[in-house]
Amino acid sequence: MPGRIPEDVIDKIRDDTVIEDVIAHFVTLKRKGSSYWACCPFHGEKTPSFHVHPERQIFYCFGCQRGGNVFRFLMDKEGMSFPEAVHFCADRLGVDLDRFLENSGSDGPDPRESILKANQWALEWFHEQLQGPAGQQAREYVRGRGLAPESIDSFALGFAPAGSAGFLAAAREAGITEEGLLQGSLLRRKPGESPFAYFRSRLIFPIRGVAQKTHGFGARILGAGEPKYLNSPETPVFKKRQTLYGLPEARSSMVKERTAILVEGYLDAISLHQAGWTQTVATCGTAFTPEQARVLRRYVNEVVLVFDGDKAGRKAAYRSADVAILEGVEPRIVRLPEGQDPADLIAAGKEREVLAALHEAPGMVECMLREVHERGGERVHRERALSRLRELAGQMKDPVRGELLLDEVASVFRVSRQALADGFVAPRRRATSPEPPPAVGEAAAGTTEERRLLRLALFSEPARKRLLEGMKPEEFSTAQLREVVGRLSEASEGTGEISRVDQLGVEGTDLEPVLARLLTPEDGEPAADADFDPVAEIDALLSRFAGRVQREQRSREVAATNDAFYSGGDWKAEMELRRKDNRG
């Protein structure tokens, strides 16, 4: 039921997103004066020509002429669609976009609303039960695992008592519809029977999204019984493959540290948060998925994967590392002692060991080499590891990253880079990540003088008026600039300074990079200080420009005459022109 995102919500997300923070995720930005420079992520270069203008929230590359706002950056860099780019930024800001989606012709009320309402109520009820007389055993269990009361509150842990009667009665009293509870799978019903509570005699871990809405629940049995862990089934608001437990609590630390820690259990996540590692999240009863890796990539460049040191744990760690690498997140791997998880170790007073392991976690290639050595360093193990890494490099979406991985493999495993490259099939882009659209060429941007004229016209409304009086769109040398002038003439009175690409309605079009360039100051331009008078400057430029246009027109005519003369063309027209010329 994906609806349209309303314009005002898009505006708000664009305004609240800090473009330099998003771009810093992909390239290293260096501050120079009031703006940032970097080596362009779109074309290979050694000296930076990629420019980010924080005040105007645009980027522009003087080398390959890509430019635009943050949405355009994500579309070009990551192959996202426009709505995907908006979603990406919204998630980063913790805005629940689904709330704003305009329903496109669906019938009846949105079931998501009633599920979220039921879930929120259930979270509070379970939490109360944990504090009450029914929750004693659960409280003892939680205390035994070393959880502090603050953690219990901030992660809103709860307890679902035995039986269904209490749950049903409380829901009825709170005015929560049976429908909402059934849709959210808090209640189940067998045909012909009365409904029963899905979670009974379990410790409850609410699973929330970045907007702090409760999407579903994880639950651990207390005492004997199967299954040990039970999660909410998939519902319209709970998608396990996309969900990471602890994300709302971990989000800001992840952005700050640029690293996430991924564990397998809810208790492990809470224990690490409690130990100060607040960038920790957990999977929700599934193997690490590409969808989850993409969620992480909104916030971090690197993920530390924490797994049990047994055989199954090792396998899961490498599989997760593959997923992370292929989605562009750099994995590091922590292997704990066999049969131990972070929560156990921390509860057993071995917090320092866990922290040391997190600090020293090797990258994937290094980790594989260590393992080869642990197995005695036999050639067959080395070969297996190498062929696996080579295959992985071949699957990378971004060929450059594939090459970089091979570089690392060559240096860590001490094999020749050439040998690795032999038989290595260059990675192909996947169909899901289309080639970014071609940049608008340098030719489209016109001359320095034209750009200066337009920059002034964008900057001040009086200057804009003057330009539109003094010049016609067709006098500009490129179709793109003519289009910009056309749009300037449509800008309504009182618009004032135009400083963003969306103001002229060029967002998402070929004109966006052109406007981004116009909004980016060029070398040697006078600063907009107190003496700066855009109208006077535009007048001066216009008279120079008019003179130049006349001279160019003249020289074109003369050239045409000469051509005609030497090629024996139309003599009469020729002579007519020459006479006119002589008369001056």
Ligand SMILES: [Zn+2]
């Ligand atoms: Zn570039």
